[in-house]
Amino acid sequence: MGIFRKANKKLEGLVEGGFGRAFKSSVQPVELAHKLAKEMGDHKTVGVANVYVPNEFDVYLGDEDYAHLASFADSLKVELGNYVTAFARREGWTLVAPPRIELHQDGDLRLGEFGIATRTVSAPAEAPEADAPAVPASPPPAAVVAPGPVLDQTVLYQPSAGAPSGSPAAAAAPRGVLRGRQGDYQLVESVTVIGRSRRCDIVLTDPNVSRQHAEIRRQGDGFMLLDLGSTNGTRVNRRGVRQAVLQHGDRIELGTTELLFERQP
Numbered sequence: 001m002g003i004f005r006k007a008n009k010k011l012e013g014l015v016e017g018g019f020g021r022a023f024k025s026s027v028q029p030v031e032l033a034h035k036l037a038k039e040m041g042d043h044k045t046v047g048v049a050n051v052y053v054p055n056e057f058d059v060y061l062g063d064e065d066y067a068h069l070a071s072f073a074d075s076l077k078v079e080l081g082n083y084v085t086a087f088a089r090r091e092g093w094t095l096v097a098p099p100r101i102e103l104h105q106d107g108d109l110r111l112g113e114f115g116i117a118t119r120t121v122s123a124p125a126e127a128p129e130a131d132a133p134a135v136p137a138s139p140p141p142a143a144v145v146a147p148g149p150v151l152d153q154t155v156l157y158q159p160s161a162g163a164p165s166g167s168p169a170a171a172a173a174p175r176g177v178l179r180g181r182q183g184d185y186q187l188v189e190s191v192t193v194i195g196r197s198r199r200c201d202i203v204l205t206d207p208n209v210s211r212q213h214a215e216i217r218r219q220g221d222g223f224m225l226l227d228l229g230s231t232n233g234t235r236v237n238r239r240g241v242r243q244a245v246l247q248h249g250d251r252i253e254l255g256t257t258e259l260l261f262e263r264q265p
Helices: 003-007 029-042 063-070 073-091
Strands: 056-061 100-105 114-119 175-180 183-187 191-195 214-219 222-227 234-236 239-241 243-245 251-254 257-264
Touching (some): 029 056, 029 114, 056 063, 063 100, 073 100, 073 191, 222 234
Parallel strands (some): 056 100
Antiparallel strands (some): 056 114, 175 183, 175 257, 191 214, 214 222, 234 251, 251 257
């Protein structure tokens, strides 16, 4: 019996992320990110003033997938945690503590299969130091931790070499714009979600566009386009893609909508 099967009896919120469908390729980080976001929504708890979602995730992978992802696990967990935080913020959900993501190996799983266990766990209170001076009593801090800013620290998509840290060029964020029939859209956020849903950052009225069709993320000094499992797919310069580094002048097709990507000085 594998680790995942044993955990099935112990952890609440256990799901079989990839069970019942075998991928022809290995598990990709973008697939994990989207599944983590889905599991938050599936296991949310509606409070009086807040909607609480899980903040701890145990991801179970087969031998081949684990060997690949474990080689950059620390950076991957940071990236997935940032994605979860940004997604919760967009949806108006509350994380009771910063997200924690752990990878586990389960030999019973095949290539492309994965499972996720979710939990909602508050951050432990810090014990006072033994020699710390007495301080006036103050109200305890709020239990809810507001999601922080998105920090793009993935090693999966290495940023190109640029100016030395601390220089004006290094501090300047890349600027981009999407031009379409409905108007121009400035890419000012770390993550820009595109789709028909009114919760998206860029809302398209095309019925052939999925509710959350694709997203554009800042990656170093450039932009990365990611398809979010859309029904009709995403194309760049008429080529179907799941993810692509955008270049100045690229034409992005979502459903029947075409957007022109331009870099700005």
